Amino acid sequence: MSLQPAPVTFEHLRDGLGIGAAEPRLSWSLPDGHAAQDAYELELDRAGVLHRTGRIPGADQVLVGWPGQPLTSRERVSVRVRVWTGGGTEPSPWSEAGTVEAGLLDADDWTAVPVGAAWEQDPDTDRRPARVRKDFTLASPVAHARLYVTAHGLYEAEINGRRVGDDALSPGWTVYRERLRYYTYDVTAHLVQGPNTIGAWLGDGWYRGRIGFDGGYRDLYGSDQSLIAQLEVRHTDGTTTVIATDPTWHAAESPIVFAGLYEGETFDARLQDPSWSTPHRAEESQTWTPVATATRDPRTLIAPAGAPVRATQEIHPVSVSTTSDGRHLLDFGQNLVGRLRITVDGPAGTTVTLRHAEILQDGELATRPLREAVSIDTYTLDDTGRQTWEPRFTLHGFRYAEITGWPGELTDGAVVARVHHTDMRRTGWFECSDPMINRLHDNVVWSMRGNFVDIPTDCPQRDERLGWTGDIQVFAPTASFLYDCAGMLDSWLTDVAVEQLPDGTVPWYVPVIPGGPQWTPIKPGAAWGDVSTLTPWVLYQRFGDLELLRRHFPMGRAWVDLMERLAGDSRLWDTGHQLGDWLDPITPPDDPAGARTDRYLVATAYFAWSARHVEWSARELGDTEAAERYARLADEVAEAFRARYVLPDGRMTSDTPTAYSVALAFGLLADEQGRQLAGDRLAELVLEDDARIATGFVGTPLICDALTGTGHVDVAYRLLTQTECPSWLYPITQGATTIWERWDSLRPDGTLNPGGMTSFNHYALGAVADWMHRVVAGLEPASPGYRTIGFRPRPGGGITWAKARHETPYGTAAISWEQTAAGLAVHVTVPSGCQGLVELPGHAPLAVGPGEHRLGTGDLDRTAA
Numbered sequence: 001m002s003l004q005p006a007p008v009t010f011e012h013l014r015d016g017l018g019i020g021a022a023e024p025r026l027s028w029s030l031p032d033g034h035a036a037q038d039a040y041e042l043e044l045d046r047a048g049v050l051h052r053t054g055r056i057p058g059a060d061q062v063l064v065g066w067p068g069q070p071l072t073s074r075e076r077v078s079v080r081v082r083v084w085t086g087g088g089t090e091p092s093p094w095s096e097a098g099t100v101e102a103g104l105l106d107a108d109d110w111t112a113v114p115v116g117a118a119w120e121q122d123p124d125t126d127r128r129p130a131r132v133r134k135d136f137t138l139a140s141p142v143a144h145a146r147l148y149v150t151a152h153g154l155y156e157a158e159i160n161g162r163r164v165g166d167d168a169l170s171p172g173w174t175v176y177r178e179r180l181r182y183y184t185y186d187v188t189a190h191l192v193q194g195p196n197t198i199g200a201w202l203g204d205g206w207y208r209g210r211i212g213f214d215g216g217y218r219d220l221y222g223s224d225q226s227l228i229a230q231l232e233v234r235h236t237d238g239t240t241t242v243i244a245t246d247p248t249w250h251a252a253e254s255p256i257v258f259a260g261l262y263e264g265e266t267f268d269a270r271l272q273d274p275s276w277s278t279p280h281r282a283e284e285s286q287t288w289t290p291v292a293t294a295t296r297d298p299r300t301l302i303a304p305a306g307a308p309v310r311a312t313q314e315i316h317p318v319s320v321s322t323t324s325d326g327r328h329l330l331d332f333g334q335n336l337v338g339r340l341r342i343t344v345d346g347p348a349g350t351t352v353t354l355r356h357a358e359i360l361q362d363g364e365l366a367t368r369p370l371r372e373a374v375s376i377d378t379y380t381l382d383d384t385g386r387q388t389w390e391p392r393f394t395l396h397g398f399r400y401a402e403i404t405g406w407p408g409e410l411t412d413g414a415v416v417a418r419v420h421h422t423d424m425r426r427t428g429w430f431e432c433s434d435p436m437i438n439r440l441h442d443n444v445v446w447s448m449r450g451n452f453v454d455i456p457t458d459c460p461q462r463d464e465r466l467g468w469t470g471d472i473q474v475f476a477p478t479a480s481f482l483y484d485c486a487g488m489l490d491s492w493l494t495d496v497a498v499e500q501l502p503d504g505t506v507p508w509y510v511p512v513i514p515g516g517p518q519w520t521p522i523k524p525g526a527a528w529g530d531v532s533t534l535t536p537w538v539l540y541q542r543f544g545d546l547e548l549l550r551r552h553f554p555m556g557r558a559w560v561d562l563m564e565r566l567a568g569d570s571r572l573w574d575t576g577h578q579l580g581d582w583l584d585p586i587t588p589p590d591d592p593a594g595a596r597t598d599r600y601l602v603a604t605a606y607f608a609w610s611a612r613h614v615e616w617s618a619r620e621l622g623d624t625e626a627a628e629r630y631a632r633l634a635d636e637v638a639e640a641f642r643a644r645y646v647l648p649d650g651r652m653t654s655d656t657p658t659a660y661s662v663a664l665a666f667g668l669l670a671d672e673q674g675r676q677l678a679g680d681r682l683a684e685l686v687l688e689d690d691a692r693i694a695t696g697f698v699g700t701p702l703i704c705d706a707l708t709g710t711g712h713v714d715v716a717y718r719l720l721t722q723t724e725c726p727s728w729l730y731p732i733t734q735g736a737t738t739i740w741e742r743w744d745s746l747r748p749d750g751t752l753n754p755g756g757m758t759s760f761n762h763y764a765l766g767a768v769a770d771w772m773h774r775v776v777a778g779l780e781p782a783s784p785g786y787r788t789i790g791f792r793p794r795p796g797g798g799i800t801w802a803k804a805r806h807e808t809p810y811g812t813a814a815i816s817w818e819q820t821a822a823g824l825a826v827h828v829t830v831p832s833g834c835q836g837l838v839e840l841p842g843h844a845p846l847a848v849g850p851g852e853h854r855l856g857t858g859d860l861d862r863t864a865a
Contacts, residue, residue, distance in 0.1 A: 544785020
């Protein structure tokens with residue numbers, strides 16, 4: 001096998017085009033099975049001028065510092081690497097080149113201004129979107145061209161009648177007043193010498209559309225709907241042409257009559273001129289008028305840190321039924337997030353209506369869980385014959401669709417569901433001998449896909465879809481195994497820091513929108529605010545990015561300092577508004593915070609846990625003074641926790657599974673005896689309830705680890721494999737294909753949970769998948785970035801085999817095990833540059849190097865004998 005390294009990548013991006021870092025960090029991996037890297041050499045090709053670093057000793061190959069002068073705006077550099085391994089004197093072959101190209105790094109690089117429709121539109125209303133365009137002439141042939149583009153709202157750009165890019169809902173959702181993302185596109189092939197036209201569809205999106213529950217709010221960031229675009233063309237003769245949005249552009253009403261993220265999209269093809277973005281247009285029925293200009297500080301324009309939203313999969317219906325009144329009901333067999341693409345032919349003026357829902361009741365779409373997100377798309381046909389259409393500026397969560405007004409027969413392939421989410425690279429897989437647990441894991445993956453839509457949302461279907469901080473706090477370990485979400489979550493955490501209040505308060509959801517009295521003004525809340533300390537640590541452990549930890553450290557520190565002030569000398573956070581163990585299964589439908597566990601016990605536990613994480617983060621960052629201060633604070637809070645919430649007999653004042661789980665998982669008990677007493681009581685409580693779930697958002701991610709760590713892995717498996725409601729597998733028995741928000745979103749009698757907050761696609765309770773990866777399969781990081789990998793399967797629950805695979809920053813790590821007559825047989829794969837620690841039941845850990853290793857408890861028993 002060749003030792004040639006994989007091509008260099010840059011930061012956490014799959015594509016280096018338009019990067020926003022002047023000194024991007026470099027990563028590469030080696031083919032599996034090779035010895036660790038001893039040294040490396042980098043070669044930079046900067047416009048034909050080569051620079052080589054020479055041989056650099058060391059094993060670093062992930063997020064290695066930029067080796068040359070910083071990039072300048074628009075600069076394109078190719079990078080290759082070669083390595084030395086195993087003490088050898090000869091280097092490997094050079095890798096294939098990876099290419100990075102800087103975006104517009106300085107505010108002065110921007111000449112574009114926001115442009116949009118000039119006609120009057122009433123604020124805080126449904127408004128018809130516009131399109132904007134510009135005709136221009138290129139006097140000489142094109143060598144290469146880049147389009148830098150963003151919008152107040154959403155955009156889809158076209159040049160000479162061709163769509164630019166394949167992303168959706170761009171530029172995504174950030175805290176627009178501080179950070180507006182722009183994208184860079186290579187549009188060389190779109191342009192020709194002579195006449196050209198550039199144009200863009202515009203939509204309200206999060207910028208001025210209706211966002212939020214209880215009716216929502218419009219115009220959160222402004223009332224204009226504007227494009228900001230800068231087309232830069234380099235000609236073969238060395239000259240440059242720049243076409244930027246300015247007052248010379250023109251606008252007209254769009255054939256999109258209305259588009260809202262919650263409401264859906266209304267499109268009238270009779271108003272469409274297909275040649276609108278070409279220089280050779282047919283006679284137009286629309287009047288194009290000069291644009292209005294708005295303002296935007298170019299210092300707020302940022303390059304992306306992760307992938308955009310894209311359509312990643314197409315799903316055909318598994319069944320189609322027709323009602324007596326001519327409606328078509330489609331079942332796609334999978335609860336998903338996306339939109340329908342239709343191909344239809346019929347008389348001009350025919351209107352096809354598409355309705356969406358996650359579930360059926362009595363054979364009809366159950367739309368009550370959508371609340372005010374009506375999720376209806378309509379398409380009115382023109383007279384051009386067969387036509388294909390998909391909405392541009394909306395997104396729906398659905399398994400079922402109802403179609404009315406369809407002309408003629410609904411043929412195979414006429415309606416396809418297109419799945420949309422942030423286009424992260426899949427990195428983690430799990431499978432075992434139990435089909436129901438495999439379905440549970442699939443459901444976790446689908447819920448992550450549906451809720452990672454530019455930000456980590458809480459649900460994708462109703463009038464909410466917000467970046468709830470507590471939800472991703474508990475799910476981040478699972479998310480970072482399944483997908484490379486480092487860039488996306490790093491960007492979102494930056495917005496969390498932007499929205500953090502001066503006193504350290506972390507909002508319940510980010511970006512912030514106005515809310516009801518429960519959320520406004522913003523108040524500090526445990527578990528949700530702790531995203532500022534816990535999630536950066538998780539990302540550091542999973543991706544090995546110390547700079548990410550450094551960037552977000554001030555945010556976490558400010559949060560812990562706030563909790564310290566709120567608790568005072570008692571070190572008990574026992575005041576204020578808390579959600580506690582949200583959605584404990586005993587909570588009534590109208591009081592999801594009414595859990596059986598004392599919410600201030602939960603708050604104080606998180607105070608201690610976050611203080612401990614600030615200590616750990618400070619140590620990793622080399623700040624010994626801060627580390628010692630927060631270590632003392634964490635110890636003091638833990639002592640206060642025990643004094644208030646742990647009784648002399650070892651039981652807790654809240655004698656509940658969540659109370660014991662947080663105490664154990666957060667290391668709050670004084671000694672091993674106290675831990676064992678708590679673990680034994682936790683196991684008793686679980687078994688007393690016949691292993692049905694009795695935890696909410698806080699306890700659920702922790703309970704299996706709390707049981708496992710105190711010798712009750714068998715009870716953890718009882719929880720995992722329970723099928724009665726409430727349990728992880730109960731929804732599977734009801735046909736669920738995603739994780740539900742409530743344990744009984746669909747009740748055993750077949751009725752919907754009557755609560756106003758009932759989603760069938762919500763990843764938080766799927767956080768158990770992290771335990772499945774680490775304990776059932778036995779694969780976990782033992783040092784940051786998986787430089788050391790733990791292989792520690794703990795079989796149980798009647799599972800006879802399991803396997804997991806994860807694409808670490810260094811390459812593929814994998815484990816598979818099965819029960820045999822001779823004992824447990826295990827096969828592990830360690831990527832180059834890493835070490836493995838294999839610990840099989842009843843045996844001491846065994847260190848293994850890169851490559852594949854087959855081990856068995858029977859062999860180890862004979863060796864020990």
